[in-house]
Amino acid sequence: MADRIALVDDDQxxxxxxSLTLESEGFEVDCYHDGEAALVGLARRPANLGVFDIKMPRMDGMELLQKVRGQSQMPVIFLTSKDDELDEALGLGMGADDYITKPFSQRLLLARIRAVLRRASDGVMKTSGPNIIRLGELLMDPDRHLCSWRGTEVKLTVTEFLILQALASRPGMVKNRDQLMDAAYGESIFLDDRTIDSHIKRLRRKLRAHDSDFDQIETLYGIGYKYKTSSS
Known part of the structure; x- marks a missing residue:
């Protein structure tokens, strides 16, 4: 059975x-022009994943997610036009699974949807295997986009996970912003350098919520970032 996507945006x-792109890839899609319509529609016909614009009339994406979370744990990807909207959304602790900043490519959205669905379908963290990354207290399962620190799962968006994976897969090696951007978004996506800095800031915030002493992600000013090993 095809996965159903609830697409909510006031931009026709x-x-x-x-919706045309998702349907061509085998998804079923329900479209809604605002949060209120989506809330009614989702109550009648649940979806496997929601893609919510943040800024919408009548009920915005953040309020919609809050109400949806009272009914189900359906994974949600936010669409946001500005980084400060995203900071506001994360500050509310709504628990979106990922986010994409407009304008975005259809290819990027498809990749994020598949990654989030894959993570939602199998939430078991493996502790061994050819793709597992284990660095001290850090454990990452790239196949399921799951991360843990000191045995406790750290809820990362797909974008944050891919950036941390790029750093942790080459501990001690410096990654510049372009390299991290390619790892998280693909080589054909061009974004402002500040985007990576914002992601790093959020990564540190989430990991320090589990360990206030976390300092493994080091900034090399004017160069980039690296994941520190115990000897670096």
Whole structure:
């Protein structure tokens, strides 16, 4: 059975183009123009994943997610037009599974949707295997986009996970912003350098919520970032 996606955005062009792309990839899509319509529709016909714009009339994406969380744990990807909107959303602790900043590529959205669905379908953290990354207290399962620190799962978005994976897979090696951008978004996506800095800030915040002494991600000013080993 095909996965059902609830697409919520007040921009008809986005609804049309994204729904056509998702349907061509085998997904079933329900489109809603605002949060209130989506809330009613999801109560009648649940979805496997929601893609919510943040800024919408009547009920925005953050309020919609809050209400959805009272009914189900359906994974949600936010669409946001500005980084400060994202900071506001994360500050509320709504628990979105990932986010994409507009304008975005259809290929990127498809990759994020598949990654989030894969993570939601199998939430078991493996402790061994060819793709497992283990660095001291850090454990990462790339196949399921799951991360833990000191045995406790750390809830990362797919974007945050991919950046941490790029750093942790080559501990001690410096990654510049372009390399981290390619790892998280793909080589054909061009974003402002500040985007990576914002992601690193959020990564540190989430890991320090589990360990206030976490300092493994080191900034090399004017160069980039690295994941420190015990000897670096």
């Amino acid at each position: 062009n986005i609804l049309t183009s994204v």
